[in-house]
Amino acid sequence: MDVGRIRADFPLLERSFHGHPLAYLDSAATSQKPRVVLDALTDYYSRINANPHRGVYELSVEATDAYEAARARVARFLNAPDPSGVIFLRGTTEALNVLADSLSHSRLASGDHVLATVMEHHSNIVPWHFLRERSGVAVDYVDIDLEGRLRLEDYDRLLTPRTKVVTLTHVSNVLGTVNPVREIADRAHAVGALVILDAAQSAPHRKLDVQELGVDFLAFSGHKTLGPMGIGVLWGRPELLAELPPSLGGGEMISEVHLDGSKYREPPARFEAGTPNVGGAVALSVALDYLEGIGWDELRSYERELGDTLRTQLVDALGDRIQVFGPHRSEEREAVVSFALRGVHPHDIASLLDADGIAVRAGHHCAQPLMERLDVPALTRASPYLYNTRAEIDRLVEGLTRISHLFQPARA
Numbered sequence: 001m002d003v004g005r006i007r008a009d010f011p012l013l014e015r016s017f018h019g020h021p022l023a024y025l026d027s028a029a030t031s032q033k034p035r036v037v038l039d040a041l042t043d044y045y046s047r048i049n050a051n052p053h054r055g056v057y058e059l060s061v062e063a064t065d066a067y068e069a070a071r072a073r074v075a076r077f078l079n080a081p082d083p084s085g086v087i088f089l090r091g092t093t094e095a096l097n098v099l100a101d102s103l104s105h106s107r108l109a110s111g112d113h114v115l116a117t118v119m120e121h122h123s124n125i126v127p128w129h130f131l132r133e134r135s136g137v138a139v140d141y142v143d144i145d146l147e148g149r150l151r152l153e154d155y156d157r158l159l160t161p162r163t164k165v166v167t168l169t170h171v172s173n174v175l176g177t178v179n180p181v182r183e184i185a186d187r188a189h190a191v192g193a194l195v196i197l198d199a200a201q202s203a204p205h206r207k208l209d210v211q212e213l214g215v216d217f218l219a220f221s222g223h224k225t226l227g228p229m230g231i232g233v234l235w236g237r238p239e240l241l242a243e244l245p246p247s248l249g250g251g252e253m254i255s256e257v258h259l260d261g262s263k264y265r266e267p268p269a270r271f272e273a274g275t276p277n278v279g280g281a282v283a284l285s286v287a288l289d290y291l292e293g294i295g296w297d298e299l300r301s302y303e304r305e306l307g308d309t310l311r312t313q314l315v316d317a318l319g320d321r322i323q324v325f326g327p328h329r330s331e332e333r334e335a336v337v338s339f340a341l342r343g344v345h346p347h348d349i350a351s352l353l354d355a356d357g358i359a360v361r362a363g364h365h366c367a368q369p370l371m372e373r374l375d376v377p378a379l380t381r382a383s384p385y386l387y388n389t390r391a392e393i394d395r396l397v398e399g400l401t402r403i404s405h406l407f408q409p410a411r412a
C-alpha cells in the first residue's frame with residue numbers, strides 16, 4: 001500500500017497543531033475523508049440536488065436515481081441480495097434505536113430477554129434499557145475473559161427460549177476484539193432469537209457479508225467509513241423488515257394518510273420518514289468505492305501491521321508502566337489500541353499528546369459498562385487507519401514514554 005499517495009487524498013491531514021504536523025490517531029471515533037468523498041458531496045449539491053421520490057421533473061428523478069444507486073452500492077458492500085434491505089438513517093445509533101423500537105412493538109413482550117454483551121457501545125445498550133423501562137423486557141449481558149474476548153460459554157447459560165434478540169458488536173471500539181459472529185448467530189438462531197450486529201467498527205476495515213455472517217440485522221455509520229457524518233445504514237433481512245412496524249412517522253413512509261389512520265409503505269421506505277440525506281448516501285457510496293479500490297486485504301494487512309507495531313513498541317518502551325488491553329493474538333483484534341499508563345490520567349495523556357500534534361481519544365469511549373467491568377475509570381485509545389504511517393506510531397510511543405517519565409521519573 002502506498003501510504004504517501006493515500007495521505008495526499010486526505011486534505012485535512014495537511015494541518016498542523018501546536019507547531020507539529022497532525023498525527024490523527026482517532027479514526028475509531030470518526031475517519032478523515034478523502035477528496036473524492038468531499039467532491040461527491042459538492043457535486044451532488046451543485047448538480048443533482050432535489051427532493052427524491054417526490055418530483056416528476058427530471059432533476060428530482062436524477063436525485064432519486066442517485067439515491068437508489070447508493071442503496072444498491074451499499075447492498076453490494078454487504079453482499080445483500082436485495083437492496084430493499086438497506087435503510088438509510090443517520091448512523092449506527094439511530095439505526096439501533098429505530099430497530100429496537102420497532103421490535104418492541106412487534107416481536108418483544110414483557111418477560112422476553114435481549115442478550116447483549118458487556119463490551120457494547122452505549123448505542124447498543126441504552127435503546128434496550130428503554131425497552132426494559134417501557135416494556136418490561138429483560139436485558140442480559142455476555143461477559144468477557146481476561147483478554148477481552150467474549151465468554152462464549154455464557155451464551156450456553158444465557159440463551160433461553162425467552163431470548164428474542166441477541167445483539168453484539170462485530171468489533172469492540174475499546175478492546176479491538178473481533179467477535180466470532182457466525183458462531184454466535186448460529187447459537188442464537190437455535191433458540192429462535194433474532195441477531196443484530198453493530199458493525200460500526202468493522203465496516204471501515206473489512207468487506208461485510210451478511211450472508212456469511214448469518215445475522216438478521218446490521219448497522220454501521222458512514223462517518224467512520226470515510227463517508228460524511230449524518231449518514232448510516234440499517235440493513236435487515238427483507239422478509240423480517242416486511243413484518244416490522246415503522247418507528248418514525250412522516251412523509252415518504254406512508255402509502256395513505258387519513259385523519260383517522262395511516263397505511264405504511266413497504267421497506268425500505270417504511271423506515272425512512274422525511275427527506276433523506278441523499279448527498280450523504282451518494283458520498284458514502286463513493287467512500288466504499290475508494291476503500292474497495294485500495295483492496296480489503298491490503299487495507300487489513302497494513303492496519304494490522306500498524307496496530308501490532310504499536311502494541312509491541314508500547315510494551316517494549318514502557319514495560320510494566322503500561323497496560324494494553326485486548327486480545328493477545330493479532331487475528332482476534334482490529335487495530336484499536338486502548339491502554340492505561342500507570343500514574344497518569346487518560347485526559348492528561350491526551351492533552352499532553354495534543355501539544356505534540358497527536359490526536360488520541362481519552363475517556364470511557366461510550367462504553368461505561370465495559371470500563372466498570374475492566375475496573376478502570378477511563379482509558380486512552382489510539383486507532384490507526386489506512387492513512388497513518390509508521391513514523392506517526394513512533395511519535396506516539398515517544399510521546400507516551402516522555403509523559404510516563406514526566407509523571408513517574410525512574411528511581412535512581
Ligand SMILES: Cc1ncc(COP(=O)(O)O)c(C=O)c1O
Binds near residue numbers: 121223
Ligand atoms: C461499536 C460502536 N457502535 C456504535 C457507535 C455509534 O456510532 P454513531 O455515533 O456513528 O451512531 C460507535 C461509535 O463510536 C461504535 O464504536
